[in-house]
Amino acid sequence: MTADHHHPAELAPIEARVAAIESVLxxxxxxxxxxxxxxxxxxxxxxxxxxxxxxxxxxxTDPAYKERLLSDATAAIKEFGFEGPEGEFMVVVExxxxxxxxxxxxxxxxxxxxxxxxxxxxxxAPAYRSRAVREPRKLLAEMGTVIPADVEIRVWDSxxxxxxxVLPMRPEATADMSExxxxxxxTRDSMIGVQRL
Amino acid sequence: MTGAPLSDASLPRDxxxxxxxxxxxxxxxxxxxxxxxxxGLPWDAFRLRLMDEIAKDPQRPYYESWxxxxxxxxxxxxxxxxxxxxxxxxTERAPL
Numbered sequence: 001m002t003a004d005h006h007h008p009a010e011l012a013p014i015e016a017r018v019a020a021i022e023s024v025l026x027x028x029x030x031x032x033x034x035x036x037x038x039x040x041x042x043x044x045x046x047x048x049x050x051x052x053x054x055x056x057x058x059x060x061t062d063p064a065y066k067e068r069l070l071s072d073a074t075a076a077i078k079e080f081g082f083e084g085p086e087g088e089f090m091v092v093v094e095x096x097x098x099x100x101x102x103x104x105x106x107x108x109x110x111x112x113x114x115x116x117x118x119x120x121x122x123x124x125a126p127a128y129r130s131r132a133v134r135e136p137r138k139l140l141a142e143m144g145t146v147i148p149a150d151v152e153i154r155v156w157d158s159x160x161x162x163x164x165x166v167l168p169m170r171p172e173a174t175a176d177m178s179e180x181x182x183x184x185x186x187t188r189d190s191m192i193g194v195q196r197l
Numbered sequence: 198m199t200g201a202p203l204s205d206a207s208l209p210r211d212x213x214x215x216x217x218x219x220x221x222x223x224x225x226x227x228x229x230x231x232x233x234x235x236x237g238l239p240w241d242a243f244r245l246r247l248m249d250e251i252a253k254d255p256q257r258p259y260y261e262s263w264x265x266x267x268x269x270x271x272x273x274x275x276x277x278x279x280x281x282x283x284x285x286x287x288t289e290r291a292p293l
Contacts, residue, residue, distance in 0.1 A: 014261045015221040020285035021267055022228055024277045031231050039227040085230055085240055108248040109259070118217075118226070124259045160241045 048117035049188035051082045052165060055115060056191065057183035059092075060170045070094060073165065077115060086163060087114035093156060094167040095196075100147050102140065102155050102193035103164040104132035110158035112165055116188060123192065133157070143194050166193040222260040229267055236274070246270055 011019065025031040055077055059066040069076040073090035077083070090112055093101040105111065106129050111119040122128050131139045136153045140146070147153055156164040168190040174182060189195035217223045229243045246266035254262065271277050 011221075014264045015219070017268065017282065018221045018225045018228070018264050020282040021264075021271055021277070022224055023285050024281060025228065025232065025271065028276065030235060030276060031228065035231050035235075036224060036227040039230050040223045043223070043226070085233075108244060108251050110244070121259070126255045160239075160244055 043113075043118060047084075047113055049115075049186075049191060050183070051080065051117075052112070052115035052188070052191045053183040053186035054080060055082070055092075055165070056167055056186045057179045059167055060182055061179045066167075069167070082114040084114050086110070086112060089160070089162050090115070090165060091156070091162045092165050092167050093154070095169045095193075097151070097169070099152050099154055100193065100196070101164070101166045102132060102136050102153060103158055103166060104129055104155060105158040106130070106133060107159070110160065110163055112158075112163045115165055116191060120188070140194060145195050147196075166191050168197045171197045218260075222263070225260055225263050225267060229263070229270075232267075232270070243267070243270055 022031070022036070026033060055069065059069050065076065065079075068079075069092050073092040074083075074088055076092075077087070077090055093103075095101055105119075105123070109119050109124045111123065128139070133155055136155050137147055140153070156162075158164050168186065170182070171185070174185070177185075185197065187195060187197070190197050217226075232238075233240055233243055243266060246269050247263060250262040250265045250269070251257075251259075268279070268282065272279060
């Protein structure tokens, strides 16, 4: 073991830059390390598609809740305590036998953090952001989701003014399942609209 | 209490997929969230910059655009200057 084994390896330029921004803000007393840790921890532990899945499962089992969700999604989602950055101006779009909804953010990476966590890498990629609008049916097929030709695909461009969450159709043969069991079968991708359950 | 360094195992996973590819990405995200909250700014104060940085260089890795947006925000808010960031020695800072 060498004396300097604790010294970090040389940082990549962007890594060093972010470290510099952090340290300057901390030294000035604008931010503190603990606050940053709490935010990261919150993303790890509390934010993710398991939250959106609970919302979907309730909408499947409670018609009054579903009505609230479709008319004021932000408020209905807040009933679970899911709120915070990127959680405002939520709009839930419902899949039906005739309509399949797909969510994208063409300009950056708007995504409902409280209900889905952080977006997957492909959601932020230029290819997804442009093709979801231009050729959604083809893109979905390439992602393994074939939408029947007679089903309309509606593409929703998330922004600061509206962040979309797809309410997937409840799969058949789930009549006996509890709300909790239903939540377990709802996937992240189904709530973005790149998958059908 | 100082922040414990994040180990790879602690990186958030989403449907089995890593949300962050490296701990500095998590820090970059947390700084943007914490700063807008602390200063009472709308999230758009950061998001519009991120949009601009992505548009400027669409093929650049996402979190590098994020870092550039963060730098432009802190510099424009007069919280620091590019020269001060150049002078900051990251190895003396909290571990990333």
